[in-house]
Amino acid sequence: MNAPVAHPQVTAFVAAVRANLDDLSRDEVDELTDGLEADLADAVADSGATPADLFGDPAAYAAELRSAAGLPPRAAPGGERHGAGPQFRQTVRTALDGVRAQPWWPAVRDFVVTLRPVWWVLRASIAALGLAVLFGTGSFLLFLVFAVVSVELGRRRLAHRNAGWRTAIAMGNGLAVFGLLVAGLALSGPSLFVPWESGSTDPVYSGPAYGENGIWVDGTEVRNIFPYDNQGRPLTDVQLYDENGRPIAAGDSARQPLQDEQGRDHYQVPAVDNSGQQRWNVYPLRQRVDADLGSGTPSPGVPQAATPPTVAPGALIVPSPAPSSPPSASPTGAASASPSSTLSPSATSTPSPTASRAG
Amino acid sequence: MDTTQLLKGVLDLAVLAVVSTEDGYGYDVVRRLRSAGLSDVGDASVYGTLRRLYTAGALTSYVAPSDEGPHRKYYGINPRGRALLSEQSVTWSAFADTMNGLLTSAAPTREVTR
Numbered sequence: 001m002n003a004p005v006a007h008p009q010v011t012a013f014v015a016a017v018r019a020n021l022d023d024l025s026r027d028e029v030d031e032l033t034d035g036l037e038a039d040l041a042d043a044v045a046d047s048g049a050t051p052a053d054l055f056g057d058p059a060a061y062a063a064e065l066r067s068a069a070g071l072p073p074r075a076a077p078g079g080e081r082h083g084a085g086p087q088f089r090q091t092v093r094t095a096l097d098g099v100r101a102q103p104w105w106p107a108v109r110d111f112v113v114t115l116r117p118v119w120w121v122l123r124a125s126i127a128a129l130g131l132a133v134l135f136g137t138g139s140f141l142l143f144l145v146f147a148v149v150s151v152e153l154g155r156r157r158l159a160h161r162n163a164g165w166r167t168a169i170a171m172g173n174g175l176a177v178f179g180l181l182v183a184g185l186a187l188s189g190p191s192l193f194v195p196w197e198s199g200s201t202d203p204v205y206s207g208p209a210y211g212e213n214g215i216w217v218d219g220t221e222v223r224n225i226f227p228y229d230n231q232g233r234p235l236t237d238v239q240l241y242d243e244n245g246r247p248i249a250a251g252d253s254a255r256q257p258l259q260d261e262q263g264r265d266h267y268q269v270p271a272v273d274n275s276g277q278q279r280w281n282v283y284p285l286r287q288r289v290d291a292d293l294g295s296g297t298p299s300p301g302v303p304q305a306a307t308p309p310t311v312a313p314g315a316l317i318v319p320s321p322a323p324s325s326p327p328s329a330s331p332t333g334a335a336s337a338s339p340s341s342t343l344s345p346s347a348t349s350t351p352s353p354t355a356s357r358a359g
Numbered sequence: 360m361d362t363t364q365l366l367k368g369v370l371d372l373a374v375l376a377v378v379s380t381e382d383g384y385g386y387d388v389v390r391r392l393r394s395a396g397l398s399d400v401g402d403a404s405v406y407g408t409l410r411r412l413y414t415a416g417a418l419t420s421y422v423a424p425s426d427e428g429p430h431r432k433y434y435g436i437n438p439r440g441r442a443l444l445s446e447q448s449v450t451w452s453a454f455a456d457t458m459n460g461l462l463t464s465a466a467p468t469r470e471v472t473r
Contacts, residue, residue, distance in 0.1 A: 006428040032410055035422065035432025039385035043402060046390070061403050068370070068407025069414075106429060113424060 006106035009051045010040045015101040016058035021066065022093045023075040027166065032065055037106075116154060123176035124150035130179050214251015223254040224268065224306055225283035230317040236305070237271060240281050247281035255280065257290070265290045269303040362399045372451055373397060374408050375436065375444040378418065382435035385409060409434050417443050 014037045021029045044051055055061050063073065099105060124146035131142065153169055215222040227238040240248040250268065257265035266289050271282035286303040366373075377383065377391045388409065389402045412418045417440035423431045436444070 031414070032407070035385060035430060036406060037429035038425070038431040039389075039402070039406060041428060042386040043389070046386075055403075064401055064403035065407045068404040068411065070407075070411045110425070110429070113430070 005041060005045065006037075007041045007044055007051070008103045010037055010044055011103075011106055012101045013040065013051045013055060013058055013061075015097040017062045017065070018100070019094070019097050020059045020062035020074065022090060024066070024071065028071065032069055032071075117151065120151045120154040121147050122180075123173065126176045126179045126183070129183065213249075214254055215248060221251055221253055223250065223258075224285050226306075227283055232316050234284075236284065238283050239279070240283060247279070249280035250285060254285075268306075362397075363401070366397065366400055366404070369451065370400070370404060370408050371412065372444070372447045373400075374405060374412065375417065375440055375447070378409075378434055379436045379441065379444055382433050384423070384431040384433045388434070412440065 014033060017036070018029055018033055021032060024032070040051065040055065043054060047054055067073070100109075125143055127146045127150075128143035153165075153172075156165065215225075225238075225240065227235040227240075229235055242248055250270075255268060255270075257267045259265055266287060268285040269288050270278040270280045270285065273279050284306045287306045288303040373392055374388060377388050377395075383391065385406045386402065389400065389405045392400045392405065409418065413420050413434060417437065418434045419437050420432055420434050423433055425431065
């Protein structure tokens with residue numbers, strides 16, 4: 001006998017038969033109709049008649065099939081059914097039968113069925129990887145053992161349709177699919193699993209996300225900068241620019257206040273140049289503490305010089321013979337951005353955060 | 360006489376007998392039954408019987424994947440099935456002998472046809 005050939009009308013007929021068995025459990029329906037399509041296709045090929053002529057009414061055919069199999073007659077439509085959510089099951093089955101009735105379904109199904117062994121090996125590797133991730137130990141040998149067990153389980157399932165086995169294997173498969181999803185997430189989004197503070201030196205994961213502004217050192221944002229001269233003396237009102245003449249300004253989050261244990265807000269205050277512009281690239285930024293003593297109206301403090309960190313004393317620097325030239329690009333552009341612009345002492349100017357805060 | 364009614368009682372035995380000689384898939388069993396003379400056997404009845412015998416533990420089953428079309432499900436007999444077959448064979452033989460004897464004594468002048 002030649003291999004059975006897929007026949008669209010036979011496929012549709014089998015789908016109709018299955019629809020007439022839909023009061024049975026999924027396993028029973030599978031059991032009754034597994035291989036049926038090949039049998040009917042052979043019968044059609046043998047006789048040359050159409051499936052409708054050969055097999056008659058799908059409902060009568062289904063009735064004969066279940067009667068011979070020793071199953072009870074079909075329950076009356078709308079009658080009591082076992083299991084939860086019969087309406088939902090009915091909908092799912094109707095949808096599945098619709099898919100199965102499609103001309104392309106046999107080819108797709110058989111292709112997927114061919115891939116079964118691949119899945120058996122894949123789920124074994126997932127199990128081995130899962131153990132490796134959970135317990136930190138794993139080996140190729142473990143994977144091989146799992147692979148043998150998995151393939152054997154798969155083959156047994158094809159041979160023996162024992163309900164207990166099927167349930168256990170279905171649960172294992174579900175677990176494997178879950179593991180696969182987790183692994184997929186881990187692979188597609190490493191930032192989920194590698195926190196910035198992990199101390200990694202990899203610039204891709206330890207730094208700020210693309211588009212985030214501000215100044216970053218080793219994965220944490222810089223709030224303030226304390227420059228020293230070559231004698232180790234602290235400098236004030238130092239304007240910083242990069243090689244392209246862009247101001248090296250404190251980022252958005254550095255401009256937000258930090259709250260201390262007493263609930264007071266520690267603001268950083270930008271310098272203001274002679275054109276009235278705020279300059280966030282002038283360091284060190286001054287500090288202003290707003291005391292909020294529970295009255296609801298914070299009283300703005302007076303900006304004061306920031307205390308330099310004690311851990312970073314200025315060193316004595318040997319003058320380099322050829323100092324690098326400052327960037328020619330930008331500081332000559334806008335007057336306000338020029339390093340040559342004069343700064344008014346910020347202690348006498350009205351800090352703008354006060355205005356916005358009071359509102 | 361309608362043989363489909365008679366078949367219902369002996370289909371298990373007939374299917375077991377066919378499968379005991381060689382493993383077969385559904386339609387293959389149908390064809391062998393028909394070529395043996397049971398021309399009225401309904402294919403859905405045979406398929407249902409095969410599945411019931413399998414569920415009862417009298418048959419083994421395996422799937423033969425196909426490159427081109429739907430897969431075939433083969434059935435083979437196992438020790439339990441053979442025991443069932445020999446037991447039912449004895450029952451059938453006794454029954455058939457009884458029936459033949461009954462018909463022979465009841466209608467001695469008429470020709471007894473199959």
